[in-house]
Amino acid sequence: MEFTSLVFYLFSAILVLAGLRVITAKNPVHAALSLVLAFFTAGCIWMLLEAEFLAITLVLVYIGAVMVLFLFVVMMLDINIEELRKGFWDNLPLAALVAILMVLEMGTVLSGSYFDYAAPLAKPEGYSNTKELGMLLYTDYVYPFELAAVVLLVAMVAAIGLTLRRRPGRKWVDPAQQIKVKRGDRIRLVSMAPQKPSASKADEEEEA
Numbered sequence: 001m002e003f004t005s006l007v008f009y010l011f012s013a014i015l016v017l018a019g020l021r022v023i024t025a026k027n028p029v030h031a032a033l034s035l036v037l038a039f040f041t042a043g044c045i046w047m048l049l050e051a052e053f054l055a056i057t058l059v060l061v062y063i064g065a066v067m068v069l070f071l072f073v074v075m076m077l078d079i080n081i082e083e084l085r086k087g088f089w090d091n092l093p094l095a096a097l098v099a100i101l102m103v104l105e106m107g108t109v110l111s112g113s114y115f116d117y118a119a120p121l122a123k124p125e126g127y128s129n130t131k132e133l134g135m136l137l138y139t140d141y142v143y144p145f146e147l148a149a150v151v152l153l154v155a156m157v158a159a160i161g162l163t164l165r166r167r168p169g170r171k172w173v174d175p176a177q178q179i180k181v182k183r184g185d186r187i188r189l190v191s192m193a194p195q196k197p198s199a200s201k202a203d204e205e206e207e208a
Contacts, residue, residue, distance in 0.1 A: 008048055015041040028074045036067050050123070053130040 018041060021034035039062045046055035137145055 004048060008045065011041050011044050011048070015045065029071065032067065032071050032074055035070075036063055039063050039067065051129055053133060 015038055018034045018038035022031050022038060025031040025034060039058055043055040043058040043063075046052075046058065
């Protein structure tokens, strides 16, 4: 077995174990850390596949930004673990069915029964997979790319709307009223004459 294949199988095993740890960990922080490991291992596999741009993007965007925010949110929220565990066994049959379907789909793809795989061609000098990715993304797949951007924008607006909704017992401030505030409405300058403490009081402060 070649060294590259050995490293690929090693990273693949780590990725599978990290993914299992994400869905089986009882502590949400441990699950988030396992997801970080899964993302990093997937980036390493992409490096082996000569997709350096995708690997660096995965590490910088998902691990360096998204997962850090996930960790902050998980650690700041007071999550009731017992409440999350309720209904686990009721949803287990559906979850098992979905998992079996995913395993069958992945097995079909990886077995090569319905696909013809060819050995990758040697890359010419000066080849850039980043350029090739950009050419495909903004030519053949420009409409799905724009559609994904619109979906993410709608999801962001929906999340903001759900967060800013008025609920009983929740403090809410109108941003329009905040913008209209002037300095004179918040600050009042008072002119006071200077006061000099008496000699006896100054001596008591020095003794103290």
